[in-house]
Amino acid sequence: MGALISGDAIRAKFLARLSEMCKAEMPRYRAMAELVARVNEKALAAQPELAKQEAVREGAGLDVERHGAVRIGTASELVLLRRLFAVMGMAPVDYYDLSVAGLPVHSTAFRPLTQAALQRSPFRMFVSLLRLDLIPEPELRDAAAALLAQRRIVTQRGVELLDQFEKAGGFDEREAAEFVSEGIETFRWRPEATVSLDVYRKLHAAHPLLADIACFKGPHINHLAAPTLDIDAVQRALRTQAFDPKANIEGPPQRRCPILLRQTSFKALAEPVDFPASSGGCQAVHTARFGEVEQRGAALTNEGRALYDRLLAAARGIGSGDSMDNEPELDRQFAAFPDDYAALWAKGLALFRYRPTAEGLRRRGEFQTSASVEKLLAEGSLAIEPILYEDFLPVSAAGIFRSNLAERRETKSLGRASRQSFEEALGCAVIDPLSLYIEDEAHSLAASLKALGLPRA
Ligand code: OOG
Ligand code: NI
Numbered sequence: 001m002g003a004l005i006s007g008d009a010i011r012a013k014f015l016a017r018l019s020e021m022c023k024a025e026m027p028r029y030r031a032m033a034e035l036v037a038r039v040n041e042k043a044l045a046a047q048p049e050l051a052k053q054e055a056v057r058e059g060a061g062l063d064v065e066r067h068g069a070v071r072i073g074t075a076s077e078l079v080l081l082r083r084l085f086a087v088m089g090m091a092p093v094d095y096y097d098l099s100v101a102g103l104p105v106h107s108t109a110f111r112p113l114t115q116a117a118l119q120r121s122p123f124r125m126f127v128s129l130l131r132l133d134l135i136p137e138p139e140l141r142d143a144a145a146a147l148l149a150q151r152r153i154v155t156q157r158g159v160e161l162l163d164q165f166e167k168a169g170g171f172d173e174r175e176a177a178e179f180v181s182e183g184i185e186t187f188r189w190r191p192e193a194t195v196s197l198d199v200y201r202k203l204h205a206a207h208p209l210l211a212d213i214a215c216f217k218g219p220h221i222n223h224l225a226a227p228t229l230d231i232d233a234v235q236r237a238l239r240t241q242a243f244d245p246k247a248n249i250e251g252p253p254q255r256r257c258p259i260l261l262r263q264t265s266f267k268a269l270a271e272p273v274d275f276p277a278s279s280g281g282c283q284a285v286h287t288a289r290f291g292e293v294e295q296r297g298a299a300l301t302n303e304g305r306a307l308y309d310r311l312l313a314a315a316r317g318i319g320s321g322d323s324m325d326n327e328p329e330l331d332r333q334f335a336a337f338p339d340d341y342a343a344l345w346a347k348g349l350a351l352f353r354y355r356p357t358a359e360g361l362r363r364r365g366e367f368q369t370s371a372s373v374e375k376l377l378a379e380g381s382l383a384i385e386p387i388l389y390e391d392f393l394p395v396s397a398a399g400i401f402r403s404n405l406a407e408r409r410e411t412k413s414l415g416r417a418s419r420q421s422f423e424e425a426l427g428c429a430v431i432d433p434l435s436l437y438i439e440d441e442a443h444s445l446a447a448s449l450k451a452l453g454l455p456r457a
Helices: 007-025 027-046 075-087 115-120 138-150 156-168 173-187 197-206 208-214 231-240 302-318 327-334 341-346 358-362 373-378 394-403 419-426 433-451
Strands: 067-072 091-097 105-111 124-130 223-227 261-266 270-275 282-287 291-296 352-356 382-386
Touching (some): 007 223, 027 223, 027 231, 027 291, 067 075, 067 208, 075 091, 075 105, 075 124, 075 156, 075 173, 091 419, 105 419, 124 208, 138 197, 197 282, 208 282, 223 261, 231 261, 231 291, 302 327, 341 382, 352 433, 373 382
Parallel strands (some): 223 291
Antiparallel strands (some): 067 223, 261 291, 270 282, 352 382
16 A cells, blocks of 8 residues: 545545536536636736635635535435545534425535645535435335435445545555545436336425435536635626526625625526336436535624524515525615624624734734733734635525525425434534634634734633
C-alpha cells in the first residue's frame, strides 16, 4: 500500500468527476454553469471586493460546485452513504424536516467540518430519506418497500472498498482512484425504470418523490449547485435566456452584508425513461433533475436565526409560496434586520472570525488586560470578518423541492419532524452546525488575543 490520500483530496476528485458526469448527462446544466461563470466574471470585474464575500477558496474557485443532492429510500441506503461520504471527510450535519412543507422526506447534509477542509474542497451532499410513514396508502408503502429492499445502490466492488477503507483507515492513490470510479456509479442517471408504467404512475400519484426514489436502480444525483457572486444577476439572466428558473430566489433578500444562503434553480427537466420490456415496454417522461445556483453569506447566532425565521414567515404570510414574486414583501420585512457588520456584531446576530490587525500587533504587550473586545475592535487593534454559512435552510430546501414537482399540490403539513427516527436510520446523531461556528469564532478570538499579548480564558 502506498502513502495514504487525504479525505479532502478524495472529495475534490469525486466532485470533479460528478461535475463532469452531470455536465455530460445534462447539457442544460453545462449551459447554466457557463452562464453563471459569465455573471461571476462580470461581477468580479465591477466589484473586485466581492471575491471576499464568498471567500474564493484556495483549492476551489468559483468554477467548483458547492453542493449536490440525492434522495434515498431506506436506512441501509443511508448508512451506505454515510460510510461512502466518510471516506471523503464528510459527516452528517443538521436535521432538516421537510414534512411541514408537505414532502415525505427528511434530510441531512454530509459536509466537511473544518474551515481548513472546506477551504480545500467546499463540497457537500444534501441527502433526503424517504418517510414511508407519511405515505397514507398501505399497499403503495408495501410496494415501495419491496422495490427498495431489492436494489443495491453501491457497486459490489464499492462495498468491498468501503470495508477495506474502514479496516485500513485510509486509501492510497490507486485505491482512492478506484473508489472514486465505483462511487460515481451510485449517483449516475439511468433512464430506465425498474417497474411497469402502471406501478410508476400509482407511486407518482401518491407523491412524485415516491416514484423518483422507488422506481429506479439508484439515487441519481438530482442537481449540483454552482456558486455565484451575484445571484440576482443570475436570476435575471436565467429568465431572459429562457432557462425557466423558479419564480423567486429562496432565502433572505439582497443585502449589502449577505447572510445565510440564497438559492435559485432552473426547473427540473422532463426526461425520457424506458419501462421494462417484461411489462410491455414503453417510454414516458420523468421530472427530477435540475440545476441550482447558490450565494452564501454570514452564519447567524440563535438570536439572528430566530429573527430571520420570524421575518421570513411574516413575508411568506403576506406573499405566498413559489408562485408569487415575493421580493417587495421580503425587502419590507427585512428592513428590520441590521445590514452592516458592526451592528450585526454589536447585536449578537451573526458569527465572526477575529484577527489581530497590523496596528494591534505593533502594540503587542501594551494592552491593559482588562481591555474589552469591543474596545479593541473600536480602536482597530482587532478586526472581524463574517463566518460563512456552510449549511442549508429547510424553508428554502422545501421551496426548491416544490418548484420541481410536476403538479401543484397543497402545501399542507404531512406530519411532524422525526429527528430521532432519522438518527436511528443513520446510526449516529447529526452534528449541530451552530456548535461548529461557535467553536470557530471562539478559537479565532482566543488566538487573536494571544497574538496581541492578551491571553485569556
Ligand atoms: C433537494 C432540494 C433541496 C437545497 O439546496 O436546499 C436543495 C432535492 O430536491 O432533492 O437542493
Ligand atoms: Ni440544492
